[in-house]
Amino acid sequence: MIKYRRILGESERGDNMGDLATKLQEELTCETVFKIGGIGIAESTVITWVIMAVLLLFAILMTRNLKVDHISKRQAAAEFIVVKLNSMVEGMIGKENRKFVPYLITVLLYIGVSNVIGLFGLKPPTKDLNVTAALSIMSIILIEAAGIQKRGVKGWCKNFAEPIAIVAPINVLEIFIRPLSLCMRLFGNVLGAFVIMELIKQLVPVVLPLPFSFYFDIFDGLIQAYVFVFLTSLFIKEA
Amino acid sequence: MSTLIAIGAGIAVLTGIGAGIGIGIATGKATDAVARQPEAEGKITKLLLLGCALAEATAIYGFVIALLCIMFLG
Numbered sequence: 001m002i003k004y005r006r007i008l009g010e011s012e013r014g015d016n017m018g019d020l021a022t023k024l025q026e027e028l029t030c031e032t033v034f035k036i037g038g039i040g041i042a043e044s045t046v047i048t049w050v051i052m053a054v055l056l057l058f059a060i061l062m063t064r065n066l067k068v069d070h071i072s073k074r075q076a077a078a079e080f081i082v083v084k085l086n087s088m089v090e091g092m093i094g095k096e097n098r099k100f101v102p103y104l105i106t107v108l109l110y111i112g113v114s115n116v117i118g119l120f121g122l123k124p125p126t127k128d129l130n131v132t133a134a135l136s137i138m139s140i141i142l143i144e145a146a147g148i149q150k151r152g153v154k155g156w157c158k159n160f161a162e163p164i165a166i167v168a169p170i171n172v173l174e175i176f177i178r179p180l181s182l183c184m185r186l187f188g189n190v191l192g193a194f195v196i197m198e199l200i201k202q203l204v205p206v207v208l209p210l211p212f213s214f215y216f217d218i219f220d221g222l223i224q225a226y227v228f229v230f231l232t233s234l235f236i237k238e239a
Numbered sequence: 240m241s242t243l244i245a246i247g248a249g250i251a252v253l254t255g256i257g258a259g260i261g262i263g264i265a266t267g268k269a270t271d272a273v274a275r276q277p278e279a280e281g282k283i284t285k286l287l288l289l290g291c292a293l294a295e296a297t298a299i300y301g302f303v304i305a306l307l308c309i310m311f312l313g
Contacts, residue, residue, distance in 0.1 A: 025310055092285070181296055188299035191306070227292040234289070 044125035051113050051125070093233035100142065100236055107135065108229045115190060115221025119213075124221075126190045129183070136183035139232045140175065147239030182231060189224045193217065248308045254301030261294035 032040035062078040071079075089104045114125045125131045148156045160171040193216035200209050269287040273280050 184303060185292070185296050185299055188303050192299065192302050223288075227288065230285075230289060231292065 042128065042130070043123060044128035044131050047117065047122050047125050048110075048114070048131070050122070051110065051117065055109060055113065089229065089233065092230055092237075094237055097146070097233075097236055100146065100233070103142070104229050104233055107139075107232070108225055111135070111186070111225035111228055112222055115225060116218055118194070118221075119217055124190055124194075126186055127194060129187050132183045132187040133179075135186070135228070136179035139182060139228075139235075140179040143178070143232065143235045143239050144175065146236045150239065178235060182228060186224055186228055189220060193220050244308055244312045247312075248305035251301050251305040251308060255298040258294050258296075258298035261297075262291050265290045265294065 031043045033043050033046050034041055062074060062081075066075055066078075085105050085108070086101060089101045089108070090098060093100060093104065111126060114131075118124045144156075147159065151159060160168045162171070197209065197213060197216055200212050265287060269283050272283050276283075
């Protein structure tokens with residue numbers, strides 16, 4: 001892709017199509033911000049660090065001097081958030097898979113925050129295909145590990161031949177299709193919302209972007225975070 | 240050449256029709272179900288979200304293909 005970009009940059013492109021192509025290309029490539037010992041650190045990684053720092057600070061601030069009785073308002077809010085998120089994810093994944101709940105809540109918070117971080121002028125990490133690919137690979141490893149843990153290696157292999165042996169190839173393909181569709185769904189949604197917002201901003205810069213921004217930046221981002229976690233938990237449940 | 244690419248990208252995005260019809264039907268049925276059984280709203284909403292996410296994926300694939308068309312052929 002980077003090679004292609006160089007060729008594109010060298011050739012003379014006066015037409016609008018080429019302009020749009022280069023602009024999209026710029027949005028798609030994750031820029032390397034700086035290097036540590038020859039390893040390039042991408043922009044999405046740095047923004048992920050920012051999100052991690054914000055979430056960590058929030059968590060530390062909310063959970064300082066916790067008490068059993070006479071709780072402060074802050075502790076009540078923290079307890080409310082934790083209980084709500086716990087019950088929501090546990091409702092999706094079922095009581096028997098409770099051990100996966102903390103991981104799923106972490107992913108939910110990360111994707112949720114990174115989808116709405118565009119409002120603060122930062123580039124959402126989920127607009128980088130590598131980030132969503134990493135998230136979905138983590139998901140599929142967790143799903144298959146849960147399946148092996150539940151059924152044992154033999155049972156897990158046998159499970160591919162369910163309900164009849166002839167569908168085994170399709171079941172094997174599913175291992176690759178699931179992460180691909182998880183990854184592309186998140187990436188496509190975030191990028192699509194971004195492209196549409198840019199077009200609207202070019203068309204009418206005042207007032208009109210506001211309701212669209214509310215839908216595309218906030219609502220769609222949170223829904224996608226929910227959908228990602230929901231699908232992962234559904235796959236874990238039936239693994 | 241770029242006209243042809245634009246047409247191709249437009250055709251790829253036509254996958255949105257299927258997703259739109261699918262989500263429309265799903266939402267209509269969900270509304271129906273909630274009207275019949277308001278107490279089952281939580282479960283229905285969950286299923287509706289799942290169905291919408293799966294149906295919407297086809298539209299997203301079309302969008303990604305259109306994007307790839309513009310980027311790699313444009």
